Amino acid sequence: MSKTTQLEILVGAFMAAGFVALFFLAMQVSNLGTVNSGDAYRITARFDNIGGLKAKAPVTLAGVEVGRVLDIYFDSKDFRAVAVLGIYSQYNQIPDDTFAKILTAGLLGEQYVGLDPGGSESVLKEGSEIAVTQSALVLEEVIGQFIYGKAQEGAN
Amino acid sequence: MITWLATLGRAGLASAARLGRANLLMLAMWGGLPAMLRRPRLLLDQMFSVGVLTVLIIAVSGVFVGMVLGLQGYYILSRFGAEATLGVMVAASLVRELGPVVTALLFAGRAGSALAAEIGLMKSTEQLSGLEMMAVNPQHRVLTPRLVAGILSMPLLAAMFTTLGVYGGWFVGVGLLGVDDGTYWAQMQSQIDWHEDVLNGVIKSVVFGVVCTWIAIFQGYDCVPTSEGVSRATTRTVVHSSLAVLGLDFVLTALMFN
Amino acid sequence: MSPNPATTDILVRIRGLRFNRGSKVIFDGVDLDIPRGGVTAIMGPSGTGKTTLLKLIGGQLRPDAGTIEVDGLNVHALSTRDLYRLRIRMGMLFQSGALLTDLSVFDNVAYPLREHTRLNPSMIRKLVLLKLEAVGLRGAHHLMPAQLSGGMARRVAMARAIALDPMMIMYDEPFTGQDPISMGVLVRLIRRLNDAADISSIVVSHDVKETLSIADLAYVISDGRVIEAGSPHKLNASENPSTRQFIDGLPDGPVAFHYGAPALDADLFEDAP
Numbered sequence: 001m002s003k004t005t006q007l008e009i010l011v012g013a014f015m016a017a018g019f020v021a022l023f024f025l026a027m028q029v030s031n032l033g034t035v036n037s038g039d040a041y042r043i044t045a046r047f048d049n050i051g052g053l054k055a056k057a058p059v060t061l062a063g064v065e066v067g068r069v070l071d072i073y074f075d076s077k078d079f080r081a082v083a084v085l086g087i088y089s090q091y092n093q094i095p096d097d098t099f100a101k102i103l104t105a106g107l108l109g110e111q112y113v114g115l116d117p118g119g120s121e122s123v124l125k126e127g128s129e130i131a132v133t134q135s136a137l138v139l140e141e142v143i144g145q146f147i148y149g150k151a152q153e154g155a156n
Numbered sequence: 157m158i159t160w161l162a163t164l165g166r167a168g169l170a171s172a173a174r175l176g177r178a179n180l181l182m183l184a185m186w187g188g189l190p191a192m193l194r195r196p197r198l199l200l201d202q203m204f205s206v207g208v209l210t211v212l213i214i215a216v217s218g219v220f221v222g223m224v225l226g227l228q229g230y231y232i233l234s235r236f237g238a239e240a241t242l243g244v245m246v247a248a249s250l251v252r253e254l255g256p257v258v259t260a261l262l263f264a265g266r267a268g269s270a271l272a273a274e275i276g277l278m279k280s281t282e283q284l285s286g287l288e289m290m291a292v293n294p295q296h297r298v299l300t301p302r303l304v305a306g307i308l309s310m311p312l313l314a315a316m317f318t319t320l321g322v323y324g325g326w327f328v329g330v331g332l333l334g335v336d337d338g339t340y341w342a343q344m345q346s347q348i349d350w351h352e353d354v355l356n357g358v359i360k361s362v363v364f365g366v367v368c369t370w371i372a373i374f375q376g377y378d379c380v381p382t383s384e385g386v387s388r389a390t391t392r393t394v395v396h397s398s399l400a401v402l403g404l405d406f407v408l409t410a411l412m413f414n
Numbered sequence: 415m416s417p418n419p420a421t422t423d424i425l426v427r428i429r430g431l432r433f434n435r436g437s438k439v440i441f442d443g444v445d446l447d448i449p450r451g452g453v454t455a456i457m458g459p460s461g462t463g464k465t466t467l468l469k470l471i472g473g474q475l476r477p478d479a480g481t482i483e484v485d486g487l488n489v490h491a492l493s494t495r496d497l498y499r500l501r502i503r504m505g506m507l508f509q510s511g512a513l514l515t516d517l518s519v520f521d522n523v524a525y526p527l528r529e530h531t532r533l534n535p536s537m538i539r540k541l542v543l544l545k546l547e548a549v550g551l552r553g554a555h556h557l558m559p560a561q562l563s564g565g566m567a568r569r570v571a572m573a574r575a576i577a578l579d580p581m582m583i584m585y586d587e588p589f590t591g592q593d594p595i596s597m598g599v600l601v602r603l604i605r606r607l608n609d610a611a612d613i614s615s616i617v618v619s620h621d622v623k624e625t626l627s628i629a630d631l632a633y634v635i636s637d638g639r640v641i642e643a644g645s646p647h648k649l650n651a652s653e654n655p656s657t658r659q660f661i662d663g664l665p666d667g668p669v670a671f672h673y674g675a676p677a678l679d680a681d682l683f684e685d686a687p
Contacts, residue, residue, distance in 0.1 A: 011203045014211060018312025021319040025354045028341065029247050029322055032350035058346060278515075286512030289472050290526045290574075291501040 031056075040067060040086035041126040045100045045113070050081045051136025053102050053111045059085050061115040066091040069113060085113060087124070095120040101134035111136060178374045181295065185303050185373070188296025198301040206267045206302065206369075207309035211316065213266050214259060218317035221254060222246060222324025229325070230333050242335050243344035246325030247318075251348060251357045252413075255318035257405050260364035263310060264397035268372035271302055272393040275376025276386035284377075299373050306369025307362065314361035356412045363404060368397045425450045425582060425614050426471060430480035433466065440466055442638035444480070452630035453608050453615040455646075457622060459660060462635050464618040465509070468584045471616070472506055473497045485581065502530055505575030505583040505613075509590060511567035513559040519546070519570050520555040526577045545573040548610075549603060565596030569603065576607060582614040583607070589621040597621075601628055622661050626650070634660060636668075 026032045047053075050072060059067035067087035075082050087094065097118030104111050124130075192198055229245040275298065278284050284294040322344075329335040348354065372393045379389035426448035433441040440463035448454045456464055469475045471482055473489045482489045487500060513522050523542045527533060533541070546552040549569040559567060568588060575583050585604060589597050605628040608615045619625040626632060626646040634642040634649065634657050642649060642657040652658060659667030675681065 007200060007204055010208050011200055014203065014208045014309075015312065017211070018309075018315055021312070021315035022358070024319050025251065025315055025357075026350055029251065029318075029344055030348040030350040030354045031345050032354075056349070281510050281515070282508040282512040283514055285469075285474060286506070286508055286514075286571075288474055289501055289504065289506040290529065291498040292526075292529055293498075 039089045041089055041092070041124075042070065043085050043087060043124050043126075043128045043130060045083050045085060045130040045133050046075070046078070046080045047083060047100075047102060047133050047135050048080055049135040049138060050083060051102055051104075051111055051138055053083065053113065053136060057110060057112045059087065059113045059115065061091070061094065061117065066094075066115070083113065092123065094124045096122045096124050096128055097132070098124065098130060099132045099134070100130045102136035104137065174378065177378060178370070181299070181374055181377060182370060184295045185300045188293065188300030189304070191296050192300045192304065198297070199304055202301045202305035203309065206271070206305040207312065209270075210263060210266045210309065210313060213262055214313045214317050215320055217258065217262055218255075218320035219324040221258060221317075222250065222321030222326075223328045225249060225254075225321065226325035226328030226333070230329055230335070239329075239333075239335050240339045241343050241347075242325070242329045243322075243340035243342075244347040246329070247322050247344045247348050248353065250318045250321040250325075251353045253405070253409070255314045255321065256357050256360040256364055257401060259314040259317045259361060260310065260368055260401040261398055263306075263313065263364075264368050264372070264394050264401070267306065267309070268368050268393045268397050269390045271306070271369070271372040272376035272379070272389045273386055275299070275302075275373060276379040276381070276389045279377065279379060280381035280383070280386060295377075299377065302373055303369050306372070307365040310365025310368070311358050311361040314357070314364075318357070352413075356408075359412075360405065360408050363408060364401050367400050367404060371397045371400060423450055424448065425485060426616070427483040428471075428480065431470070431477050431482065432479035433463070433470065433475070433477050435466075439638050441477075441480075444635070444638070444640055446633060446640060448614065448616055449631065450614050451608075451612065453605060453617060453628050455625045455629035455632040456616065456618045456635060457620060457625060457632060457660065458635035460620060463638070464620075464635065465586050467635075468506065468586055468616070468618055471584065472501065472504060502526075502578055503581045505578075505580040507568065507571050507575050507583060507585045507588060509587045511559070511564075511571040513562075513567055513571055513574070515559050517559075518555070519551065519557050519559070519562070522559065522570060523555075523574045523577055526574060530578060541577065542573075545577050546570075548576070548607065549573045550599075563596070565592050565600065568592075568600060572603065572607065576611060576613070579611065580613065582616065585615065585617045585619070587619055588617065589619055589624050597624060604628055622663070636660070 053069065053072065055069050055071055057069045058065045059069060067085050069083055070086040071084040073082055073084075074080075085100075094115065095118045097120040099116040099118060101114050101116070102111055103114045225246045226242065229242050230239060233239050233242055233245065275284075278294075278298065284298065287294040287297060326340055330337050330340050375389040375393045375396070376386075379385040424447045426446070428444055428446040431441045431444040431446075432439075444467075446456075456467060458464055466475065470477055471484060471489065473492070476490055484500060484504070487496070489497065489500070492500060513519075514525065517525065520542055523545055524538050527538050527541060531538075543552055543555065546555055549572050551566060551569055551573065554562070554566065554570075559570070562570065572583075588600050588604065592600060601624050604615055604617060607613060617625055617629065626649065629646050632642075632644065632646055632649050633640050636656050642652055642654055644652075649657060649661065652661070656668040658664070665671050
């Protein structure tokens with residue numbers, strides 16, 4: 001009888017360890033533990049060029065992650081890209097004249113949205129739109145401008 | 157030339173027949189499911205020999221694979237000054253590929269070969285015939301619990317492998333090479349997606365569980381009931397399972413991650 | 415399901431049985447009757463398909479032609495469910511014993527009881543110990559099959575075969591590879607179980623002396639046919655050269671010593687192909 005119990009315990013421990021490992025993968029390794037889109041309000045920001053920005057990229061304010069990019073689509077009326085940002089609801093005091101820009105982590109890293117708070121009294125709410133944005137830095141354009149500038153200098 | 161063609165044709169027909177028998181066997185095993193659920197004890201025994209006994213090799217391999225990933229990843233990433241993404245590299249390769257695939261290969265070697273040998277020996281010592289003559293369906297009684305145990309065990313084993321691998325990489329990267337602890341986990345969490353990476357990895361390992369266990373059971377059940385036949389069945393189990401896992405992995409990866 | 419009254423004294427009736435394995439003909443028109451209540455021996459040289467015959471009777475193999483009726487039921491026309499119901503009433507003793515190696519002797523004998531009855535554990539225990547007592551192995555109930563000698567394993571298998579009080583037991587080569595003592599034990603046990611429990615027994619064997627010593631009726635099979643049938647006494651007095659060769663164990667006769675081959679000198683002096 002004790003042999004049976006032993007077997008049951010071992011198999012039970014095996015199943016438990018397996019499920020703990022799965023839980024660990026969900027909560028500790030993946031983003032399931034960090035994203036809680038239910039507790040976020042959505043704002044939009046229009047950019048001339050989003051570069052390599054992708055959905056789920058972080059949104060930071062003073063370097064702290066305050067939200068995620070939920071969706072990116074193209075507005076065919078004004079030919080600009082619209083990024084829908086989900087801001088975690090505890091950050092509900094962000095001024096509505098905040099400036100959004102697309103930044104790059106390191107020289108070759110992932111792109112993310114950085115917010116620069118303004119000085120307005122009213123705050124961003126569900127559905128607000130950020131008016132002032134700065135597009136992504138596209139390396140080819142920067143280099144192109146640099147070379148064009150040098151050529152101009154040489155001509156003068 | 158003609159004999160050569162004839163041999164080829166015979167081999168083709170034999171393979172087709174084997175494939176057919178394997179499918180019929182699979183159907184027959186599913187038929188045993190209700191009877192097995194009434195006797196969970198049968199499953200318990202098989203969970204032990206298929207799952208619990210495979211944990212050790214999975215755990216040890218997981219830790220070492222993770223440590224190697226940590227070491228190699230660190231040296232490559234540090235050339236680009238991107239050591240911060242070590243956690244992502246370790247976790248992504250484990251969750252998506254190495255976890256399910258290496259677990260399945262080890263499973264085929266440890267549990268699959270044991271299953272094939274056990275069933276083959278039961279066949280060659282007439283135990284399966286004996287059950288049949290005792291009016292007990294050996295496919296339902298002997299094979300179904302083994303199949304279910306294999307399918308249940310594989311994703312759990314793969315999850316253990318991946319988890320221990322992530323910790324192995326953490327031990328080398330953070331513990332020995334000085335990557336920041338917070339960065340290791342934070343980068344991992346921001347880049348690994350629950351649905352796209354983890355769940356797809358779990359789906360992979362369930363598929364591998366079905367395939368590896370099925371191959372092992374079929375090879376054991378279909379073997380020539382002699383000692384040579386059993387040894388061939390064991391070898392074939394490992395070879396066929398490994399090839400099937402690697403081939404399927406490519407197909408599944410292509411389907412899942414486009 | 416009720417047995418045909420005309421067949422009540424015949425338990426197993428085989429008519430026109432044909433069976434091929436690949437291109438090899440194993441049975442070519444076998445007619446056999448096995449009466450109720452006795453020990454029937456089926457003898458023949460190795461490789462004549464005696465084990466195959468038992469598997470055909472048990473419904474594990476399908477004949478290419480002919481019918482096999484057991485207790486009035488055509489074995490190969492039964493549904494799976496009815497076949498399994500019939501098998502509960504058949505016991506079979508395999509050459510190797512076919513004990514389940516992961517269960518103890520006790521659990522092996524209890525297996526069919528647990529499988530097919532709803533008896534409570536104490537009842538099962540009593541029955542198992544009684545069955546083991548009948549084969550003289552009550553003291554070995556805690557051993558594992560690997561700890562048993564070949565003869566003991568066969569006796570345990572016998573206890574298991576009679577666990578459900580079947581109407582018949584089929585013995586597949588029960589005497590092969592036994593020392594004289596355990597051979598004697600098995601011989602007497604088969605007869606005793608047959609008479610005590612009113613079971614019909616079919617013994618398939620090539621051990622002529624032992625088998626004939628307990629058989630009521632014997633068949634000799636050779637080349638896929640029944641070549642001789644009758645009481646052991648009649649068989650011993652048979653004039654049929656094939657039967658004589660088999661019973662007396664002569665090296666050469668109708669069953670040739672040499673496997674079919676071209677003439678020796680032709681084979682030896684032929685250039686290698």
